Amino acid sequence: MTLTRRDLLAGAAAALTVPGLALAQKAPIKVLVGFPPGGATDAIARLITDRLPAILGQPVVVTNPIGAGGRIAADALLAAPADGLSFMVAPNATPTFQMLVFRDQIKWNITRDFAPVASFASYPLGMGVALNTGASNAREFVEWCRKNPSKASFGTPGAGGQNHFLGVQLAKTIGVDLQLAPYKGSPPMVTDLVGGHLPSAISLLDGMMTHHRAGKIKVIGVFTKERSPLMPDIPTFAEQGINVTSGEGWTGMWAKAGTPAGDVTRMQNAIRDILQMPDVKQVMTERLWAQPLFRNAAELDVMQRAELAHWDPIIKASGFKGE
Helix, strand or coil, X not given: CCCCHHHHXXXXXXXHHHHHHHHHHCCCEEEEECCCCCCHHHHHHHHHHCXXXXXXXXXXXXXXXXXXXXXXXXXXXXXXXXXXXXXXXEECHHHHXXXXXXXXXXXXXXXXXXXXXXXXXXXXXXXXXXXXXXXXXXXXXXXXXXXXXCCCEEEECCCCCHXXXXXXXXXXXXXXXXXXXXXXXXXXXXXXXXXXXXXXXXXXXXXXXXXHHCCCEEEEEECCCCCCCCCCXXXXXXXXXXXXCCCEEEEEEXXXXXXXXXXXXXXXXXXXXXXXXXXXXXXXXXCCCCEEEEECHHXXXXXXXXXXXXXXXXXXXXXXXXC
């Protein structure tokens, strides 16, 4: 059989449409993000998920079942089939603190009902202090608290999260009664810190570093074991003699327990490859104030269990009850 030029051109055109056609014909993967579009968690999730279709050869759709610190998204994952088409992206606030604080109210257990896939971003939590405290480091702030016990407090962008219990841990370590001042989000908290109406705040540092560099507040330290590459000039509390090092925030992905191992591994490997892309590293560090940090499923599982074991007694001892 002799192929004409028309036959060859028709065959080439058909070949070009096959990848797109195959992509469209595959069932889409749904990624659940329980936080608002445009927020930090959603931005990190979309930075990764926007690149998944090209690697997986399959459509990927992000949905935002917002509310309850990510618990609604976790409920949705629990209700989904374990077929490799549903995943959840969340910060550690959901699998660790929501689970421990609301343990009697939630339907799921992170280590029983969900399968870790990978974690892919890390960010330090730190403390900023108002200029009117006169403190320029952690030790000076401790002395200010001891001299001003009625004013000693710390703000957080809400109650019941890692920021809150870092303050509890800090207060116990330094032997000072630090009162919690919860806010509805970071912007009003930072505004009060800059204005000198709040002596200190514990939070992610993306909202505080601009004011720190402008000389309007002082970021006195981060609660991680080592200095962050995102802000290498900020010392850790540990190197200032205050051993509080459990302030790493992170974002990861989970599937429902029972999801085929091959689907979990395929997603894990895709995330690993995406985190090696130069543009992803640049956006994450320069725009999202997060450090690309890949942990595979096994490593995420170990870290998750260790974090639960660390915070469980601290939260119980605090007496805090989620409503």
